[in-house]
Amino acid sequence: MEYILNSMMNVVVPPASMVMMAFAWPTLSFLRAAEWAVKTFFQEDMENKVVLITGASSAIGEQIAYEYAKRKANLVLVARREHRLFGIRENARILGARQVLVIAADVVKEDDCRRFVSDTISYFGQLNHLVNTASLGHNFYFEDAVDTSIFPHLMDINFWGNVYPTYAALPYLRQSHGRVVVNASIESWLPIPRMGLYAAAKAAVINFYDSLRYEVNDGVGITLATHGWIGGDMSRGKFMLEEGSEMQWREEKEVSLTNGHVGEFARMMVAGACRGDTYVKYPTWYDTFLLYRVFVPDVLGWTFQLLLSSPGPRRHSLLPDASIAAGRPLLLEAPPVGKPATTSPRRKPATTSPRRAE
Secondary structure (H helix, E strand, O other), X not given: OXXXXXXXXXXXXXXXXXXXXXXXXXHHHHHHHHHHHHHHHXXXXXXXXXXXXXXXXXXXXXXXXXXXXXXXXXXXXXXXXXXXXXXXXXXXXXXXXXXXXXXXOOOOOHHHHHHHHHHHHHHHOOOOEEEEOXXXXXXXXXXXXXXXXXXXXXXXXXXXXXXXXXXXXXXXXXXXXXXXXXXXXXXXXXXXXXXHHHHHHHHHHHHHHHHHHHHHOOOOEEEEEEEOOOOOOOOOOOEEEEOOXXXXXXXXXXXXXOOOHHHHHHHHHHHHHHHOXXXXXXXXXXXXXXXXXXXXXXXXXXXXXXXXXOOOOOOOOOOXXXXXXXXXXXXXOOOOOOOOOOOOOOOOOOOOOOOOOO
């Protein structure tokens, strides 16, 4: 009986749902537009409020700091390499930030997360927005990875690097009826080759925050920002794994991302967070592929095979040259725009056993 019922539902529900959606779409679009207009008019005033940004020396994190600075917020900038934050702090002050606190910390260490949240409360007495921009991408075929020790680090940065700061900040965000703003990615549901581990981690992030949204109800807002292509020209970039007290990702050439899509995405994130938007998407046309994945996944698969499959031989290395990359940045913390990244001798990129990643 159950088999018969499910068989009938498989036939009836999809077309019936499509018909209902077609009729409801104009009304829903009008309601969404009206809601957007109301939220824009009554958007949150960030003057003198406190915004904590993790991964603040990354390209996205830096631009988000500047957007909040224009709104005259107080900023707390968190990154592992503190020296990269000093220039961003000065720029943020010029743009209008009231006070800017710089803290060196590692978002994959729970104790560090508790510390920088505690320092924020001790210094400012409140926390209004927590912005998680920690992200670490990759560009290699899963079966070609030489050193599997990188796998846990990708999950640490992309998943636990969001969970730990949120866990530490949540009680204070409840007190201020604040908001968590999350930098996610379209790969959380769009299956792009050579980014499987990154995509899996981002999917975990999306599902975690969607579940948390219902747990906190209206006590804390959550804005999930997903982006597609926002990178710059990386045709000559090379990436290496550097040994030291902690594993670091370092870029050999300066990549200016300030005036392009990264800045636009940052503006959309901050504007969406201040409006109280649940989701921010850039660009929005990527959503079309979601329909294909649900209803005609074979078409999506054929498209990727045609457009994204690498015609050349695979490179058997952990960190391939960026010349074969699809254009997505691999850095969590990019060097400040306008200052070339310092270089150091290459340290066995395919064989180094990483200890920490950010």
